[in-house]
Amino acid sequence: MNTFDVIIVGAGPAGSLLGYYLAKNKINVLIIDKQKLPRYKVCGGGLTRRALDIIPFNISEVIESYSHNLNITLYNSIVFEYTSTLPVIGMVMRDRFDYFLTKKATHQGAALRDETAFKSVTGKAGDLNIETSRGFLKAKILVGADGVFSKTAKALKLNISSKQMIGLEAEIYIPNANMLKTLMNITSFDFGVIPEGYGWIFPKKEHLSIGILSVSKKIKAMKQYFYNYLETKKLQNYAHIKSLKGWMIPYGPPKNIFYANEKGLLVGDAAGLSDPITGEGIFYAFKEADIASQIIADKLLFGKGGLSLYNGALKPLQKDLAYALKLHRLVYKIPRISHKLMKVHGNRLGKKYIDIITGKTTYCMMYKKIFSIQGIKTLFSNQRKNPSAS
Numbered sequence: 001m002n003t004f005d006v007i008i009v010g011a012g013p014a015g016s017l018l019g020y021y022l023a024k025n026k027i028n029v030l031i032i033d034k035q036k037l038p039r040y041k042v043c044g045g046g047l048t049r050r051a052l053d054i055i056p057f058n059i060s061e062v063i064e065s066y067s068h069n070l071n072i073t074l075y076n077s078i079v080f081e082y083t084s085t086l087p088v089i090g091m092v093m094r095d096r097f098d099y100f101l102t103k104k105a106t107h108q109g110a111a112l113r114d115e116t117a118f119k120s121v122t123g124k125a126g127d128l129n130i131e132t133s134r135g136f137l138k139a140k141i142l143v144g145a146d147g148v149f150s151k152t153a154k155a156l157k158l159n160i161s162s163k164q165m166i167g168l169e170a171e172i173y174i175p176n177a178n179m180l181k182t183l184m185n186i187t188s189f190d191f192g193v194i195p196e197g198y199g200w201i202f203p204k205k206e207h208l209s210i211g212i213l214s215v216s217k218k219i220k221a222m223k224q225y226f227y228n229y230l231e232t233k234k235l236q237n238y239a240h241i242k243s244l245k246g247w248m249i250p251y252g253p254p255k256n257i258f259y260a261n262e263k264g265l266l267v268g269d270a271a272g273l274s275d276p277i278t279g280e281g282i283f284y285a286f287k288e289a290d291i292a293s294q295i296i297a298d299k300l301l302f303g304k305g306g307l308s309l310y311n312g313a314l315k316p317l318q319k320d321l322a323y324a325l326k327l328h329r330l331v332y333k334i335p336r337i338s339h340k341l342m343k344v345h346g347n348r349l350g351k352k353y354i355d356i357i358t359g360k361t362t363y364c365m366m367y368k369k370i371f372s373i374q375g376i377k378t379l380f381s382n383q384r385k386n387p388s389a390s
């Protein structure tokens with residue numbers, strides 16, 4: 001049995017959730033992954049409420065903890081504190097979470113082959129020959145869910161030219177029970193710990209995922225920044241560090257690109273649409289999986305539309321990320337202003353960010369709101385008059 005309606009390359013959140021939706025629609029789908037599953041993935045494992053709300057089944061068995069208390073700091077001083085009865089972020093470990101999603105897909109009838117790498121595709125739309133490390137397969141549609149360095153995107157000639165930020169993350173164990181108890185209570189986003197980026201502490205069930213990211217191309221000594229961050233948090237003498245690893249996060253929106261043609265389409269990091277401020281990617285992976293599943297189902301089950309409709313269907317996400325990118329420039333490229341804003345308007349800005357990650361507002365609305373604040377307008381017009389001051 002080597003012939004399928006759809007072959008999805010990559011069993012991360014994007015590929016697995018898409019596999020689930022397609023299999024639920026009785027579409028003959030295969031998910032392949034080059035790694036042996038379950039596999040470790042460098043990631044904070046923070047599922048924002050807007051991401052949690054998309055998942056169409058209960059995931060409580062793979063939730064490590066729920067974050068109700070959140071802090072934003074600037075140079076180690078709190079600029080925003082937030083507490084909520086509803087969880088703001090659900091914390092997962094990506095090996096367990098991703099594999100849980102993959103198994104949800106296989107329980108619906110999707111086929112799965114791990115340790116099977118995608119190599120190339122030939123043939124015409126609707127009749128594709130797919131070469132893998134374990135032989136040839138046939139499919140009507142090929143989906144690239146194979147992450148930031150997507151080989152499928154290149155093979156489909158859907159090269160996504162997104163920018164990339166670098167992240168470094170580790171699993172941190174704290175033997176001091178009192179210290180761990182305090183840290184477990186708060187999810188922390190810390191600015192001023194690395195140029196053009198931030199650090200985070202995400203509490204898991206029995207340990208912390210701690211990481212840093214930067215959008216600067218000039219940063220070389222990521223590990224040094226990481227150790228400095230632990231020092232700022234007074235953890236350097238207590239932390240048992242496991243799996244300290246780096247990876248790239250693509251961020252959008254890319255300009256003038258296509259996410260689909262009649263042979264296939266891209267979802268998740270392969271499509272390059274992560275949040276340009278925070279690096280959050282799983283929400284976008286889930287949104288794309290949802291949208292892609294409807295377009296594929298319309299084509300295969302009802303002969304309606306075509307895969308290229310996916311390009312238009314992603315426009316609203318793309319448009320909102322364009323506003324996020326404007327804010328990204330403010331946050332990371334003009335620190336003189338953004339740090340002043342965090343100090344003066346930390347509470348208002350923090351609340352807006354909570355509204356974004358809980359799905360109550362969009363970056364477009366946040367952008368318009370921020371620039372309606374008179375103090376911010378003035379700061380900006382002064383910056384324009386005297387740009388070298390930043």
Ligand SMILES: Cc1cc2nc3c(=O)[nH]c(=O)nc-3n(C[C@H](O)[C@H](O)[C@H](O)COP(=O)(O)OP(=O)(O)OC[C@H]3O[C@@H](n4cnc5c(N)ncnc54)[C@H](O)[C@@H]3O)c2cc1C
Pocket residue numbers: 009010011012013014015032033034035039041042043044045046047048116117118119145146147148151167168169211246247248249267268269270274279280281282283285
């Ligand atoms: C340090 C760091 C922290 C992050 N923290 C968060 C966070 O807290 N919250 C959040 O929302 N996002 C976070 N992200 C982003 C998030 O990890 C990604 O957006 C998310 O993993 C994208 O999922 P995906 O399914 O598109 O791809 P991936 O999760 O990257 O999965 C791709 C899969 O494709 C497989 N693959 C690759 N090439 C091939 C091939 N040729 N053949 C077969 N299989 C292949 C890989 O083995 C992999 O399993 C973080 C990223 C980094 C680097």
